[in-house]
Amino acid sequence: MAEIHIDPLEKKWIYFIAFFLLISWGTILYYTFGKGVRPPSNVEVIDSARLHLPDGVGGGEFMEKNLGVHVDNNDHIKVIMVAARYGFYPQHFTVPVDTPITFRLASFDVLHGVHIPESNMNTMIVPGYVSEVHTQFTKTGQFPLICNEYCGRSHAYMYGMIDIVPKAQFKAEQSAHAGSMASNKDTQEQRT
Amino acid sequence: MNVTTANAASSLTPAEQKSVSRITFWNIFVAFAAFALAVPMGAYQVLVRSGYFPELKNAALYYTSVSTHGVLMAYVLSTFFIMGFGYHTAANSLKQGLWNKKFTWFGFWLATIGVILAAIALLTGRASVLYTFYPPEMAHPIFYIGAAMLVIGSWFWCVDMIVETVRWKRRHPGQPVPVIMFGTVMNALLWLWTSLGVAAEVVFQLIPVSLGWDDALDPGLARTLFSETLHAIVYFWLFPAYLVMYSILPKEAGGRLFGDEIARIAFIMLFIFSVPIGFHHLYVDPQQAAGWKLLHMFGTFMVAVPSLITGFTVIASMEIAGRLRGGKGVFGWLKTLDYGNPVVLAGVLALLMLTVGGWGGVINASYSLDTVVHNTQWIPGHFHLIYGGTTVIMYFAAAYWLIPKITKHKLFSRKLALFQLVLWFLGMWITTIPWHYLGIIGQPRRVDTLVAYQQAGGELLKSWDLSMLVMNVGAIMLLVSGILFIINLLFSVVRPEPDEAEKIVEYARAIKEPMKVPYVLNSLSFWNWTMFFYLLASYGYPVLQFWFLKTPQSIPWGY
Numbered sequence: 124m125a126e127i128h129i130d131p132l133e134k135k136w137i138y139f140i141a142f143f144l145l146i147s148w149g150t151i152l153y154y155t156f157g158k159g160v161r162p163p164s165n166v167e168v169i170d171s172a173r174l175h176l177p178d179g180v181g182g183g184e185f186m187e188k189n190l191g192v193h194v195d196n197n198d199h200i201k202v203i204m205v206a207a208r209y210g211f212y213p214q215h216f217t218v219p220v221d222t223p224i225t226f227r228l229a230s231f232d233v234l235h236g237v238h239i240p241e242s243n244m245n246t247m248i249v250p251g252y253v254s255e256v257h258t259q260f261t262k263t264g265q266f267p268l269i270c271n272e273y274c275g276r277s278h279a280y281m282y283g284m285i286d287i288v289p290k291a292q293f294k295a296e297q298s299a300h301a302g303s304m305a306s307n308k309d310t311q312e313q314r315t
Numbered sequence: 316m317n318v319t320t321a322n323a324a325s326s327l328t329p330a331e332q333k334s335v336s337r338i339t340f341w342n343i344f345v346a347f348a349a350f351a352l353a354v355p356m357g358a359y360q361v362l363v364r365s366g367y368f369p370e371l372k373n374a375a376l377y378y379t380s381v382s383t384h385g386v387l388m389a390y391v392l393s394t395f396f397i398m399g400f401g402y403h404t405a406a407n408s409l410k411q412g413l414w415n416k417k418f419t420w421f422g423f424w425l426a427t428i429g430v431i432l433a434a435i436a437l438l439t440g441r442a443s444v445l446y447t448f449y450p451p452e453m454a455h456p457i458f459y460i461g462a463a464m465l466v467i468g469s470w471f472w473c474v475d476m477i478v479e480t481v482r483w484k485r486r487h488p489g490q491p492v493p494v495i496m497f498g499t500v501m502n503a504l505l506w507l508w509t510s511l512g513v514a515a516e517v518v519f520q521l522i523p524v525s526l527g528w529d530d531a532l533d534p535g536l537a538r539t540l541f542s543e544t545l546h547a548i549v550y551f552w553l554f555p556a557y558l559v560m561y562s563i564l565p566k567e568a569g570g571r572l573f574g575d576e577i578a579r580i581a582f583i584m585l586f587i588f589s590v591p592i593g594f595h596h597l598y599v600d601p602q603q604a605a606g607w608k609l610l611h612m613f614g615t616f617m618v619a620v621p622s623l624i625t626g627f628t629v630i631a632s633m634e635i636a637g638r639l640r641g642g643k644g645v646f647g648w649l650k651t652l653d654y655g656n657p658v659v660l661a662g663v664l665a666l667l668m669l670t671v672g673g674w675g676g677v678i679n680a681s682y683s684l685d686t687v688v689h690n691t692q693w694i695p696g697h698f699h700l701i702y703g704g705t706t707v708i709m710y711f712a713a714a715y716w717l718i719p720k721i722t723k724h725k726l727f728s729r730k731l732a733l734f735q736l737v738l739w740f741l742g743m744w745i746t747t748i749p750w751h752y753l754g755i756i757g758q759p760r761r762v763d764t765l766v767a768y769q770q771a772g773g774e775l776l777k778s779w780d781l782s783m784l785v786m787n788v789g790a791i792m793l794l795v796s797g798i799l800f801i802i803n804l805l806f807s808v809v810r811p812e813p814d815e816a817e818k819i820v821e822y823a824r825a826i827k828e829p830m831k832v833p834y835v836l837n838s839l840s841f842w843n844w845t846m847f848f849y850l851l852a853s854y855g856y857p858v859l860q861f862w863f864l865k866t867p868q869s870i871p872w873g874y
Contacts, residue, residue, distance in 0.1 A: 151683060161683075236689075271691065
């Protein structure tokens, strides 16, 4: 059996490559298990053709009356949204800064994506599946939600709007609008 | 005495030489005809998207153009170039004629007719679903049928490469297959394994639904199958660029290949680690679980290893050449390299682009960083730098080297070739640096206009302005460079200046050429089995799960 001939210089380079790999893997594992940074991956099916109906696979959650920002008793925030050509629904909503937020999104038709620039809120929205994203915004201001997967001829016009406001302002608006339907009403005003 | 001189004893007969040159020429012809058609489309897309030329705005035309540019550049240019270069390599490195000309030409025509069918659908706007297909949007069936024919036609080439290698091994028991051919046959195996995913998607999902035989499909399964193809395909494209660097560049530079066996190890790693790692394309997809994504992350980093080895070996080989030409000191050899040789010049430029593009790739591979750049303009920036830059510039160099050898005509103008390569290099930077930056600050890819986002408050759009202006300059440079390349090749072919001296084909020899290599460095079946088990481990459950998930299927949609 012939032996492999590796030059000493090549050996040194291979050690360097091994070092680079260990550093890279180590960093990623640290963020994954130490900091809980994981990409959205919930593997949950839904009938995209029946989002508007109360029954069917995964039915009810994405009916129009449920869309928008929900705040539960523990101040945890959940945003339920539908992506459909060519918009995100609700089209405009408000969330507080520095607060854990869970987005749940479903597509009504074809593939979509959503990205909020300068944040890690970025997911594919695949018909037949619910996309769930856990994130927390660190900057206040108004940002577009951009559809970042080609979904048809008017894809470049598919966007939504998010206002990220200080916590106190969000609380104040909440009580003014009495309850979790606040953002839904905002949306209604936007549409008219 | 060594292996190479022993092989030189036998050589191709003039008839064999002629038939190999023919099949090489026509494959290269289709490849660069597709390139010639696709280059202006790329420039057009940049100009439209920049927003500086509002009169060009037309969404339907834009997406037709994006889809056609992608298919022609990514599938047609690459596949046909690889096939042509592969036939030339097989015959000239193994010194044997093709085993079955009819088989070879049947594959060529199958693929070519497939391309014509797909092109008809694309150019008439009936397949504006982008080169990634992405159902449930559905194109005209002839687009998918054409694409399937292209893939199946390319399998004939793969079989040819394997048959040629096995024939040679039978006739030369115990001898190592020449390095360039070992790489070529590894690339053929890579393509056979990795094209299974897209073939399954097209044959079992897209064609039946587009013809109306089936009324719905699961886009999650389609995306998973496509990911099995979509990553390794870029290594299929890159492989011949590496082979030029390993086996032609050192010879042209007047030096030697630094390491023979390390090259074989790099080729095996490129094959094994590029296929079962496609999940980094699905990092933010909902239909696959985080654990599988993490598993694929490890392999995605492994595939950086052969590229790092390649960088080392190729630079070391160039250093040998530079020193033989009188270069002194740590970096003095860089000054004495023969930059007047298109292959040497392109090799240096390609490595510069590979270094930066490769680090960009490491960011894409990072499970946690990917969410910041996924589907932003960073991604086209990345793959244009690696494919359009590193890979295609080596295709140019290979064509400048190859065309005189197969036509026995002198290259029309070497000076023009050198100018064209540098222009391409600069144009690629000026185009892709702004794209990388735009991606980081949140600009999406694949949009024909950015006017809609103006409604958002803040400074977001203003921060995009400068980059959007600069990329126009890069696009024009690339367009001019592409045209110069085509002119140079065309004039070389149609205005013959016969040059018999050009036709001799010699590959670089290693400093130490092994008489024998270990079994695993010369084996195909061992690595096929390795691939089978690795692929089963990484894609077995993720594909099988769709039969348990019972996803409600999606109906087809127009665009």
